[in-house]
Amino acid sequence: MGAVSRRVRSELRSRLRSTLLLAVVVGIAAGATLTALAGARRADSAVGRFVAYSHPAHGIVQADPGLYAEIARLPQVASTVQVARMLTARLDATGQPDRTLGLSVIAADDAGFSRPLMVSGRRRARTVSPR
Helix, strand or coil: CCHHHHHHHHHHHHCHHHHHHHHHHHHHHHHHHHHHHHHHHHHCCHHHHHHHHHCCCCCCCCCCHHHHHHHHCCCCCCCCCCEEEEEEEEECCCCCEEEEEEEEEEEECCCCCCCCCCCCCCCCCCEECCC
16 A cells, blocks of 8 residues: 555545535535536527517517508518507596506407417417506
């Protein structure tokens, strides 16, 4: 036996508890890291698949309705949808508008934009409130 191995054995015997505690801490950290990597690998393509499914809108144009046909023909526009909206407000007891306003979609020429991922139930009309 060499001098180095004797020294290591001597140090290990005198500091057995701290060595075991260090091994446990390193094992927990390694396990947490490997778990995070496995979860990241499984979820790596989730966002891309959801975007391909839902076709989210990338922009909104509010302009003269006569220009919408020209805008739709632009080469950088893949698809369009036209929506009629109405701003709604609740009235209080005195007939004054409440502070909460809602933006309601009355009609939409649906082109498959922002298709939700339905798990169960049925799709309901949405109201978007400006903040």
